[in-house]
Amino acid sequence: VNPPLTRLLPAPAGPTSVLDAYDVERAPRPDRPWIGLCMVASLDGSVAVDGTSGALGNPNDLEVLLTLRDLADMVIVGAGTVRGEGYGPPRRADRRIGVATNSGRVDLETELFTSGAGFLLAPESAEIDESAVEVLRAGATQLDLVAAIGRLDEVMPGATYVQAEGGPRLNAALLEADLVDELDLSISPRMVGGDGPRLVVGADGTERRFDLAHLLADDDGFVFSRWTRRAATSPRHRGS
Numbered sequence: 001v002n003p004p005l006t007r008l009l010p011a012p013a014g015p016t017s018v019l020d021a022y023d024v025e026r027a028p029r030p031d032r033p034w035i036g037l038c039m040v041a042s043l044d045g046s047v048a049v050d051g052t053s054g055a056l057g058n059p060n061d062l063e064v065l066l067t068l069r070d071l072a073d074m075v076i077v078g079a080g081t082v083r084g085e086g087y088g089p090p091r092r093a094d095r096r097i098g099v100a101t102n103s104g105r106v107d108l109e110t111e112l113f114t115s116g117a118g119f120l121l122a123p124e125s126a127e128i129d130e131s132a133v134e135v136l137r138a139g140a141t142q143l144d145l146v147a148a149i150g151r152l153d154e155v156m157p158g159a160t161y162v163q164a165e166g167g168p169r170l171n172a173a174l175l176e177a178d179l180v181d182e183l184d185l186s187i188s189p190r191m192v193g194g195d196g197p198r199l200v201v202g203a204d205g206t207e208r209r210f211d212l213a214h215l216l217a218d219d220d221g222f223v224f225s226r227w228t229r230r231a232a233t234s235p236r237h238r239g240s
């Protein structure tokens with residue numbers, strides 16, 4: 001049984017469920033789908049313990065990830081995360097998972113790919129057996145992530161909402177290109193020390209401002225925040 005969940009903001013506070021809190025309208029951009037980034041972090045800002053995020057989670061955190069996957073049309077994730085976390089297919093058979101890679105070094109024999117759910121986002125230079133997997137090619141030697149995201153309909157026509165699931169290097173590319181419309185950040189009630197990465201690793205110093213859309217807490221001490229990108233042109237809020 002998942003620990004009971006309370007919505008703290010927006011007011012009034014009261015009991016809620018993961019589905020009620022996260023099933024909200026998300027309007028796609030004119031030239032691309034809405035992109036939401038879902039991550040869990042420790043109190044001291046680490047997103048991994050011993051190379052995976054498993055030790056940071058709880059049942060509600062997992063439910064947030066899986067519910068957002070169900071609400072999204074597709075998932076994108078970095079090859080490092082797929083290699084490190086042993087990614088499997090999504091629980092809904094009609095969902096696709098796109099794995100970003102420059103090298104093409106991804107194990108196509110795992111169920112993620114043999115199920116048909118997995119596909120790759122890769123540059124022209126990546127050597128990939130295209131008889132074994134669908135590949136969306138963009139960029140010569142480095143993946144052109146902006147172009148690839150603009151063409152996701154080639155893989156799934158009509159996709160309006162894409163869930164990004166890290167890791168920190170894919171997040172850096174998304175942040176630099178200002179492609180993070182939503183951040184679903186779950187906070188695990190523990191400090192873990194170590195030298196695990198934070199949410200974004202390797203991006204330039206560009207600041208992106210977000211607004212708090214909701215704040216939830218559960219009886220296990222987890223906090224679930226949802227943030228949306230503040231529109232740069234908003235007259236009330238000038239700046240980034």
Ligand SMILES: NC(=O)c1ccc[n+]([C@@H]2O[C@H](COP(=O)([O-])OP(=O)(O)OC[C@H]3O[C@@H](n4cnc5c(N)ncnc54)[C@H](OP(=O)(O)O)[C@@H]3O)[C@@H](O)[C@H]2O)c1
Pocket residue numbers: 038039040041046047048049050051052053056077078079080081082084085100101102103104105106142143145165166167168169170171173197201
């Ligand atoms: N707490 C969480 O919610 C959460 C979520 C996800 C991951 N993590 C943790 O993050 C760690 C992995 O970190 P990471 O930085 O290695 O993750 P990552 O971003 O998933 O992996 C980096 C690799 O992914 C590919 N990649 C990423 N961005 C790319 C881009 N823009 N274009 C082309 N390829 C791209 C490259 O693969 P190639 O080497 O194949 O070229 C790159 O070497 C793991 O410990 C994992 O557990 C935590």
